[in-house]
Amino acid sequence: MAEQAIYFEDYELGHVRVTSGRTITETDFVVHAGHTGDFFPHHMDAEFAKTTPFGQRVAHGTMIFSIGVGLTASLINPVAFSYGYDRLRFVRPVFIGDTIRTRVTISAKEDDPKRTGSGRVVERCEVLNQRDEVVLAADHILIAERRASGA
């Protein structure tokens, strides 16, 4: 895992990157249920799922969020930290066998009201499936140091 200091000034509005992909397997469903304790039949009971509009088990929203975010974790930025997420939405179901990847767009840069030496960078995170459909979206708020702050 590489480390690289990226300052507030370095983030370029509109910049887009797309992660590598990962197939969501039945194993991931079982691991996530066991990890979180959420064994709702929508995720875990194939017979019940046949009776729902989707006709099959659907992935936990928290799993697609966690894996979708995990796919972006390839570069350590020692001058930034994660503040939280806004507008996290579960847009479409994800089924066993779907392959997801995450598109990250720098969608906003703002002053940080509490930290003059830093700024807020909003990363629009969209998790896509193999048909390029958005299945989950969220705005990641990153607090990044200003280059000037070290002056």
Add this chain to the structure above:
Amino acid sequence: MAEQAIYFEDYELGHVRVTSGRTITETDFVVHAGHTGDFFPHHMDAEFAKTTPFGQRVAHGTMIFSIGVGLTASLINPVAFSYGYDRLRFVRPVFIGDTIRTRVTISAKEDDPKRTGSGRVVERCEVLNQRDEVVLAADHILIAERRASGA
């Protein structure tokens, strides 16, 4: 797991429930890293973590969110579904050995602009540690059918 139909009208503003607790173990750190692919040294490298202000490994934010939400998954409501989360914030670090539980407060009820037969219920979710400190907060948006909708 019990199932119970809870309609929009049934949600009571200000109602509070607190889940049972769960100790976050080193195992959970390892499972979450392996599940998401996020092996950042802040979570996984005890030697590196000694050099940070926290002095020890900190839990992934997505893990505390996923487990915190999972703790609430005890009752299936067939007339509601999860729309998403607003204002997800990582308020305090969670360390190995901390014990979390989730406090859910019905904080708002609103018309759903797109679905006249349903309404939006906002569940304020606060994940607490063993010192009753909030470590993570988020507003869960639930779309619940109106009782009248079935009339």
Add this chain to the structure above:
Amino acid sequence: MAEQAIYFEDYELGHVRVTSGRTITETDFVVHAGHTGDFFPHHMDAEFAKTTPFGQRVAHGTMIFSIGVGLTASLINPVAFSYGYDRLRFVRPVFIGDTIRTRVTISAKEDDPKRTGSGRVVERCEVLNQRDEVVLAADHILIAERRASGA
């Protein structure tokens, strides 16, 4: 997880409840083998399994027991504890993709020879598959406090 005190007197002979369901996946086979160290080819070797009368891998008996019991773990009763199980029987094989749920019937209530303040409640546990066939059965012995015991 809800907590509710249920005393010996509260258990009603003949009362039946059925849990929600869970599909037994290949993942569960692999997890259980790894958890217990039992890698017998009947469970783990698809080629070998083709040569057996079942023609496919069969689930570990201890897994169906553990998951079947786990499905019933939805309510904490602080005035009872688990003493053990009698007549645990592996009635039918469970295959990858089968969906199980557990039917619990209060089948007997007896004095506890060693504890006058408590009584024994026998829960007949039957694990059913998606065709309502019993695949595993066992009599769970619960020691529950008598309401009078607190008088």
Add this chain to the structure above:
Amino acid sequence: MAEQAIYFEDYELGHVRVTSGRTITETDFVVHAGHTGDFFPHHMDAEFAKTTPFGQRVAHGTMIFSIGVGLTASLINPVAFSYGYDRLRFVRPVFIGDTIRTRVTISAKEDDPKRTGSGRVVERCEVLNQRDEVVLAADHILIAERRASGA
């Protein structure tokens, strides 16, 4: 894993074997909870556990049974199968860090009422901790072919 045909006649009443040992870790608690869905605070909440008579988390009974049985799974006997268990008892608590092994004693041999070509062998299984205390006991019923049956 070795395979060896052991017929009903070959089992020697009173024969004892003891398996190798295995330390029960916090990881095993987390894996078993996730595998079975049983997240009862007695097993998973260290703060709650401090308030109980044991003062710490106790292992799931089904876990000690599953691992205790798993420890015996070292030799495949193609002429026998597992019928079930009688008198499964949770004798003492198992804590994180305890080391268990299983002692198997051939305690009875009986005709099988339904299968003239086979007999029933009872293996008394006792799971011991590092102080040689029995923590769990059960009578394993094995149906083994009679050597004569192939004549």
Add this chain to the structure above:
Amino acid sequence: MAEQAIYFEDYELGHVRVTSGRTITETDFVVHAGHTGDFFPHHMDAEFAKTTPFGQRVAHGTMIFSIGVGLTASLINPVAFSYGYDRLRFVRPVFIGDTIRTRVTISAKEDDPKRTGSGRVVERCEVLNQRDEVVLAADHILIAERRASGA
């Protein structure tokens, strides 16, 4: 697990044993990726894999090595230890659903230049698939005490 002292003199050149088999599942792919942090799309992205010459996901080489070696771990030899491996080669891809077993041949016996009381035994390890094709090979170097060394 049985224990048996096998001295340098006891290893017989040309002796061959074959382990029991194990089917490599999609679960194993997910577990190994999560265990090692190697989420390369060749192993984890079914859509990407369709575009490669193999047309499907291929197992991690380190997984087939680890499981292939693990299959041989059935007997503890207290008078030998593992020194390392030579000529580890990834000969053929392993796909989801393949069943492997390991063939171990005593291929060489040599003096140990540093330990007069011990000798080197080379175990030729070949991991085979269900078509008896070698998928991985390696020479395991074992340092075994000489029987005379205890004289």
Add this chain to the structure above:
Amino acid sequence: MAEQAIYFEDYELGHVRVTSGRTITETDFVVHAGHTGDFFPHHMDAEFAKTTPFGQRVAHGTMIFSIGVGLTASLINPVAFSYGYDRLRFVRPVFIGDTIRTRVTISAKEDDPKRTGSGRVVERCEVLNQRDEVVLAADHILIAERRASGA
């Protein structure tokens, strides 16, 4: 995960890189045992381990190899593939709580006898612990296309 074509000519003899670190936890021991089926008491039985010269459980060699290699998996090189490893040696024991990272040195470049369009690159992989001691070493053989090969 980034992708970058690195041709045979691009590998620079003597170039060194060091990965980020990872603490080897008791969880990793349990996961690896369960993944491979190797439950030898040296890895899994803390009581037994107290009686050995190391006085504690030691990590599986295949685990340190798999994780050590996994730490290097940060960049996909589409014009190279892994041929195998030579001289894999288990140099020092790894204990629970040790933190490892991998140092990769380009130690040799050779013609490939079978592929004129490619060459062999040897990556000397040394897994280090938190005291900078080598715990495992191996020579990774990479087959990389020559830039000229596409001409």
